Amino acid sequence: MRLLVLGGTEFVGRAVADAAPARGWQVTVFHRGRHDPPAGAVSLLGDRADSDGLAALGVGAWDVVVDTWAGAPTAVRDAARLLAGRAGHYVYVSSRSVYAHPAPAGLTEAAPVVDGSPDAGEVAYPQAKRGGELAATGAFGDRALLVRAGLILGPRENVGRLPWWLTRIARGGPVLAPGPRDLPLQYIDVRDLADWILGAVDRGLGGPYNLVGPPGHTTMRDLLDTCVGVTGAPAELCWAEPDTILAAGIQPWNDLPLWLPPGDLHAALHGTDVTKALATGLRCRPVAETVADTWTWLRSLSGRPPLRTDHAPVGLAPEKEAEILRSLGRHAD
Structure with missing residues (x-):
């Protein structure tokens, strides 16, 4: 081919x-x-x-x-x-x-x-x-x-969502973690996306396909716990309820990448039907592999990861995180 x-x-x-x-x-x-x-x-x-x-x-x-x-x-x-x-x-x-x-x-x-x-x-x-x-x-x-x-994660990510979480957690100390802990996340590892595309070409497929992992492939807690584990950082996840985060003026998705509070938007973005893709060969690796390989890639870089210029930077400003941590009775280092 x-x-x-x-x-x-x-x-x-x-x-x-x-x-x-x-x-x-x-x-x-x-x-x-x-x-x-x-x-x-x-x-x-x-x-x-x-x-x-x-x-x-x-x-x-x-x-x-x-x-x-x-x-x-x-x-x-x-x-x-x-x-x-x-x-x-x-x-x-x-x-x-x-x-x-x-x-x-x-x-x-x-x-x-x-x-x-x-x-x-x-x-x-x-x-x-x-x-x-x-x-x-x-x-x-x-x-x-x-x-x-859908949401695409993995090594070489050039939007910076998972890299931001890994870099923040690697700094250690109290880390603002947006709840609820069992909030389901739906995403696709870029390598699984690539493998499905090549397999679909072999099958001669055409037309539209939703390409993202199954709903609930992981949760916010599993993702962030895995970030703590792979970085080995002395970080403590400080969980906050969605109402507390929103009341502080923190923007979902942009300030806290990957996170949307429960509601219609979350259900729409993290509840896509992927029956058609699964029936045509989509396979999704565990979240631990995606996180660990992204961290390995980040550590291989001599500087900051390259980011797309057509996306606004993501991530919560340290002073804003420190402010909400104080309101929770915690203090960032």
Whole structure:
């Protein structure tokens, strides 16, 4: 199999490019040259934001293209049209964000989606991903596979959610832990996502698939306890009820990454139906493996982990954490 990854040097694209050689696939990555390509991959340079940015893709043929683009849908449209006659399948890594609000718990791939256009320029993230889906299907029809990923964690994470928790806990001392402890979390390890994508290509799958682990794959307590264990830090988790956290002006998801208080939004984001993906080979590794491998990766870096520039930084400011810890009768070191 000849695989072309549009991107291929960072988080999701890199996981796909890294997993393919084990299957005997030949890998080509098309990227801007800002990061080193995977070992053994053919590297093509270009910037999709430029008017002639796809020139390096003007020749060549591939069995499958994997595209993780999250910006203007026109970039997906132009690439898909260019490659439609020279590639067998087009995998577009989309997002659960394409579903219309309010999104019910247990939603399937048949749930309503937001409006989008393959001809749109810069638009909001849900509309951008939906436009990308339409661009892929417009050029490839039923040869397009739409991977509606949920929360993605694991080594090389470039949003910084799990890395923030690991880094904070590694500092030790009292750590604000958002409750309830048994709050279920639904996510996908990036390597499990990559393995499913490659297996789906082998099966010739097309159309939309929700791609995230089963609901309740782990809990807030299990995740943070595992962070304490793998870092070996002298950290103490200080659990606080959701009302206490919200009353302090702390923002769920951004200030305290991964966490949403119980309610409709949590149920929608952490209760997706993944029956279709599980029936087609999705396998999810234990949370302990995801956390431990992410920590190993973080420690291998000479500096801070690279973060996406199109995401606002995540994590609670130390002074804000210290303030709420004092209100709980604890004092940060």
